[in-house]
Amino acid sequence: MSDQAKTNTTQNRRRDYPAGYGVVEPVANYRPWDTDAAFSEVYDLVREHTMVDVYRLWTLWTLAGQVPMGDLLEIGSWRGGSGTTIARAIGRRADGAPGQLYLADTFAGVVKAGERDTYYTGGEHANTSPEIVRELLRNAGVEGVELLVGIFPDDSGHAIDQKRLSLCHIDVDVYQSARDCFEWAWPRMVSGGVVVFDDYGFYGCEGVTTYVEEIAGTIADGAPIVVVPSLSGQAIVTKPSLDSRI
Numbered sequence: 137m138s139d140q141a142k143t144n145t146t147q148n149r150r151r152d153y154p155a156g157y158g159v160v161e162p163v164a165n166y167r168p169w170d171t172d173a174a175f176s177e178v179y180d181l182v183r184e185h186t187m188v189d190v191y192r193l194w195t196l197w198t199l200a201g202q203v204p205m206g207d208l209l210e211i212g213s214w215r216g217g218s219g220t221t222i223a224r225a226i227g228r229r230a231d232g233a234p235g236q237l238y239l240a241d242t243f244a245g246v247v248k249a250g251e252r253d254t255y256y257t258g259g260e261h262a263n264t265s266p267e268i269v270r271e272l273l274r275n276a277g278v279e280g281v282e283l284l285v286g287i288f289p290d291d292s293g294h295a296i297d298q299k300r301l302s303l304c305h306i307d308v309d310v311y312q313s314a315r316d317c318f319e320w321a322w323p324r325m326v327s328g329g330v331v332v333f334d335d336y337g338f339y340g341c342e343g344v345t346t347y348v349e350e351i352a353g354t355i356a357d358g359a360p361i362v363v364v365p366s367l368s369g370q371a372i373v374t375k376p377s378l379d380s381r382i
């Protein structure tokens with residue numbers, strides 16, 4: 137467990153939570169991340185560069201290994217840990233990488249915090265830079281990842297406007313950014329493409345929980361939004377195939 141994850145876990149257990157919150161302790165006991173050597177190698181490389189715990193990284197690793205052809209986008213890369221995990225996962229696919237990976241961040245911290253957000257006020261997690269992310273990617277032996285600098289989609293969405301996405305990891309902490317990112321990405325998702333909201337199940341990220349619960353069971357771009365809430369804290373939405381669109 138990384139220092140960051142240890143700190144989070146300790147704080148997690150000590151807190152007095154309001155109703156509806158508390159430490160989640162699933163009873164499942166299959167732990168493939170412990171025995172997957174390729175994953176363990178990348179986890180060791182990224183663990184001090186990420187706020188994302190091993191369970192959520194494993195979700196990203198397995199999804200990136202399976203998604204159909206299409207480009208991949210992470211919005212909210214911070215120091216590059218989860219983005220590098222995705223990069224290594226697509227780099228080892230037997231069928232070849234499904235597409236180009238883009239990592240987007242303001243590199244100036246969280247933006248668009250508002251009244252639905254209980255903890256964030258803006259500017260948090262600014263302790264990163266494009267060079268920190270590039271260095272991690274280099275250390276991991278990853279080439280060809282493109283960084284998108286600025287608020288997404290407002291500042292940098294235009295650079296990939298015509299792309300079709302197979303995986304979109306949204307890790308932006310607050311309601312309005314999560315909403316803007318999802319509304320931009322959903323019409324660009326290929327059939328079978330997957331959107332992962334990182335912040336859905338976390339105290340302090342209630343804005344994202346609110347947004348995901350607003351869109352669950354609705355229809356957008358002619359496609360039903362069926363949310364799978366994961367006990368990792370992520371929320372996962374797969375774009376259905378054309379045949380099942382309404």
Ligand SMILES: C[S@@+](CC[C@H](N)C(=O)[O-])C[C@H]1O[C@@H](n2cnc3c(N)ncnc32)[C@H](O)[C@@H]1O
Nearest residue numbers: 186187212214217218241242245287288308313
């Ligand atoms: C919790 S951190 C991401 C953690 C990261 N995925 C990791 O592996 O540790 C959230 C990041 O989202 C970025 N961010 C928030 N809103 C954004 C937006 N609309 N566009 C681009 N980056 C954004 C922040 O700058 C911050 O670095």
